Amino acid sequence: MRLLAALCLAFGLSTTVLAAGHDNAEAKMKNMPTAKAANASFPLQPLTDKPGTVSIPGMKGTVYYVPSTTETVKWGYLPNANDKPVITMPSGGTVVFDTLSHEGLIEDQGRDPARYFASKGVPANLILKDAIAITQSGIPHDFAKDGPHIVTGPVAIEGAEPGDVLKVEVLAIVPRVPYGVISNRHGKGSLPGEFPETPKPDADASVASPEKFRNVSVFTPIRKAKGGHWEGVMATKNGTEVTFKAAPFMGVMGVAAASTEPVHSVPPGVYGGNMDINDLGIGSTVYLPVFVKGGNFYTGDPHMAQGDGEVALTALEHSLRPTFRITLLKKGDKQIPSASGSLELPFGETRDHWIAIGLNPDLDEAMKSAVRESLRFLTDVLGMERAIAYAYLSAATDYQVSQVVDKTKGIHAMIRKEDFKKVTAEKNNVAID
Structure with a gap:
């Protein structure tokens, strides 16, 4: 009930509206000013079902677009030297991704976002179509073995060769829905064995019986605050509202590894990947060393907010629409932050x-x-x-x-x-x- 109340706070609704049924809630939400994202109303459903170029109001020139589909994502792994790009674009091009949070989609939540988010009071029209399509597909995903992340891409940059550097500028990040999830799972996080404070998972825990995993996921709405920034909404035991400032960023940004072996999505590496650096948000730049022809940039693990450390296990995981400008810096370019003319590790920059x-x-x-x-x-x-x-x-x-x-x-x-x-x-x- 506290989760339902928090959701209502975010949407400006009473608990009776949501409890009364989705039809009434949907009608009310269409006119809620707090259910608005920059440049678009919630939800931000996919623009198209295939990578290509798109026209977006307010964005000039050619804009490339990559949706999250069964053909453009890897679930639990990062692109490697064997993966072909889903699209190729010129240096200096702008690309928009529709990315998906894995939270609400993975096995300990039932691999059924429609059912999972409906259980939190979210009406059907605020659940992302691509989330449903991917979870209902035959894409294999082993909850115990594979990484949780849904990684979208890769995008090749014309002329990129090993030894070069991709300059990735984060131009914009827009939330696709007004809610996310923060999870703590057994054996993970900064206090494994202490949290979650629930019984150990049952031996027969499965996607058919997700409650038997006994993990803890905290459904967390967002809304626009008076200052114009986004904030997450929680509550104390007695229902008193708790809010915290949200600042969206992409937890996973990287290039294809030179390896032909599977690259797990959880640990970051020299190729970037799951770096989870909350300072690399809107207006930041990431410099990534190139290891394969084209570089093959990808992104995923979208976050609406994260404290340094990310101690529980996840941040406020939240499906987002990021926009990047990707520029090829050939080896020796003076813009590369290195005297050698190349990089061995990712490097970041803000204003x-x-x-x-x-x-x-x-x-x-x-x-x-x-x-x-x-x-x-x-x-x-x-x-x-x-x-x-x-x-x-x-x-x-x-x-x-x-x-x-x-x-x-x-x-x-x-x-x-x-x-x-x-x-x-x-x-x-x-x-x-």
């Missing part, structure tokens, strides 16, 4: 920070990796002596735990651009007071 990324199954080693990558950037690109750079990092740079729940743990450095404004001005031959 105010450079983001050096460290990855390792051991959190201590992930920290070392992030520090080493920070040192490389400060010495390679910004011309500091190593000892001075090390001292600077100690005095002035925050190291944040990206996530601790994806086997390979992540720590990233937030290096302030403001501190280097004279250095960058000198490099760009710009006068500064």
Whole structure:
């Protein structure tokens, strides 16, 4: 009942409206101002059923589009050297993806989003058609073995070769529905064995009896706050509203690995993948080293909000529509954040920070990796002596735990651009007071 009340808060409805049946709820929701997304009303159903070019109001030029279909997704794995692109686009092109959250779709939730979300009070017209199509398809997915993520792509960039770098700019991210899910599963998260505080899974737990997994999933509506930003809605035991600011980002952004072996979707790697860095949202840039011809960019694991660490296991998992501009930087291009002219690890950038990324199954080693990558950037690109750079990092740079729940743990450095404004001005031959 508390979940139903929270959903009603998000939609501006009374609990009696939803309890009375979907027809009345659907009629009311069509006119709810809180059920609006930027540029479109909820839900954002697929634009087409095949990759191609589309016309989107407010977006000029050629816009490429990739829906999530049985032909364009991998469930639980990332593209590798064997995967062919679903579409090829020129450097500098703009591409829109319709991505799906796996939450509400996987086996411990019944692999039936229509039934699962209906049980939370969501009317049928607010359930995504592509979510239903994929879960009803024959796409194999082993809950115990495979990763949970539905990964969409890959998209090839004309002329990309190993040693080059893809510059991926996150132009926009729009929620497709006004709800998401946060899950904690047995044996996973930052406190395995302590949470969830439910009995262990039954031996015969299956998609036919999802309740026997005894995992905990928290259905979480979103709404527009007075300040214009999105917020998630929860409640205390007595029903008092709890809200938190939401900032959408893509948990998975990456390029195809050079391997021909299956690449599990959970641990991130040199190819990017499931990095779960919440700073890489709208307005950010990700630099990804290319390992195969075309680069083959993909995305997935859409998040509406995530705290550093992602401690329960998942963030607020939430189907999103991201828009990217992808530019090919040939090896040696001065825009690549490296003196070698290429990259060995992904690298991030926002308006105010450079983001050096460290990855390792051991959190201590992930920290070392992030520090080493920070040192490389400060010495390679910004011309500091190593000892001075090390001292600077100690005095002035925050190291944040990206996530601790994806086997390979992540720590990233937030290096302030403001501190280097004279250095960058000198490099760009710009006068500064």
